[in-house]
Amino acid sequence: VEAKRLADLAAKQKAAEAAKRRALEPQQPQGASAPTLKGQIVDAFTKEPLEGVTVSLPDLNVVRQTDASGHFEFSNKEILSKLVRMVLSKEGYETWETRGEAGKALQLSMPRIEHVKKVGPAIITGKDGVPMVLVPAGAFTMGISEAAIDQWLQAHPQDKREWFDPEVPQHPVYLDAFYLDQYEVTTSRYAAFMEATKRDPPRHWPATVLKQHAKKPVVGVAWEDANAYCVWAGKRLPTEAEWEKAARGTDGRLYPWGNEAPTKALANFDNCCDFQDYGALRDVGSYEHGKSPYGAYDMAGNAWEWVADWYDETRYQQRAMGNEPVRNPQGPDKGEFRVLRGGSWDDSDPRVLRSSLRFRVHPSNRSDGLGFRCAQGAP
Known part of the structure; x- marks a missing residue:
């Protein structure tokens, strides 16, 4: 009985969402001829x-x-x-x-x-000394399909369909080739940036950070901090679309490693925390089997990652209606929140670690799980 009730509820929600999307579509005036x-x-x-x-x-x-x-x-x-x-x-x-x-x-x-495949080496070293992996030009599928949501809700009946609204409809996006940091920016790299620019340290920056946690991702940084580092390093924050393609590739997988549910061998998540000394974080690159199709590490768990885009829950619907470019999309010109991707060490919900999940937060937020990595265009 409970299973039938949940199925009926899901069907009603799906019908309501379909009606909502139809209402957003441009309507052909009655009696007008259809355009070519x-x-x-x-x-x-x-x-x-x-x-x-x-x-x-x-x-x-x-x-x-x-x-x-x-x-x-x-x-x-x-x-x-x-x-x-x-x-x-x-x-x-x-x-x-x-x-x-x-x-x-x-x-x-x-x-x-040949232009897609021969844009540059698979790995380069950025000006800040961080290795960067090549993500070739081409199309990929962004977001999550209705069928995948149905399958997820069957396996996780406690979740709600509306939680996936920012990720639909699934749609194709074309990106030019770019490079992405293979690892999240570490505390040691960020310390070099602070010394060179005299920027204030992140929240909860312990005195022992460089001695004990040099290889862990820097966290407690606001969006402006992350953006300033990338500019200093001759790079930029990745767009939301770039981040998602780098994380999941072109086959539509749920996680960087595939569709297998997260385990402690694949990602750093749901750990006990000690905010004062970064005790919950792990050294970047610790999860060899959890890397993305292009060789980027920790794109699920360890630290949430800032991206360049302002957050807009309806952005995907606008693209589906033809109001937003599907080639190298940049996101809204302004907004209240910025986008975070990837989940962190203190997330226990496997839904949060999915590569298509979009999370919003105010750009001034300096929570203990917020980190970043940088990108740059390929020649």
Whole structure:
């Protein structure tokens, strides 16, 4: 009986969310003719028009190829909705998925595979001496699917569906290649930054930190502190999209290591804490089996990580409606909260350690679990 009640409740919540999303979609005026879906596709590097690109609408089972000027068009009889899922493919080019809005002239670009794969070495050393891993250019799926939420709630009936609202709808995002710090910024690296810039120490900075905790992630830093360090090091904070791709790769996995539930062999989480001497943290890079597909460590647990973006719970819905770029998205121009990713040592809920989870916090917050790592563009 309880299982049936939970299933009925989940079904009602899902129906309500679907109705809410439909209400957000642009409505076609009654009696108006449906717009066409058209645009142009160019080479991402040379900007030359691409002829012979296969443009497919998998949900509608229709296909076009671009002409000599890179243009394509689907008639209004073939387009059943204003927002359409599109897959672009051409021999020698990276295949990727996006969404197109009927009635707008789309400008799309595709990178050649050799440009995607040969942007630089797999690991470089940043100006601050920190190794950085390459995340190649290409598309990945951001957020969580409704099916994955259903599966999660079946396994964790105590969780609530609305907790996943900031992560839906799942959608494709294209990112240019970039490098990300292989490890969270450590206390020793941050100490060098403080000495060079005369910046105040983080919250709960113990006198013994450099002697006993030099290799642990620095925590207790506000967003401005993290951003200032990255700028000092010739880098920047990663965008929310960059962080998620670096954490989970392109196969849609739940965690950096895969879909296996977190264990103490994979991540540092749910530990007893001692705020005064960083006793709950672990040296960066301690969890070899928990690293991401690109070789980044501690992207689940150890320390929460600041990213560049302001927080907006509806950002994914805006992208799905065509109001937000899905290529190198930067987040809102302003806001009240910044985004945190990855969970920390004092989180016991496996949901928090998932790579798609988005958490908001005021940028002035200096809690004991807040750390960061930096990114920079690939040449």
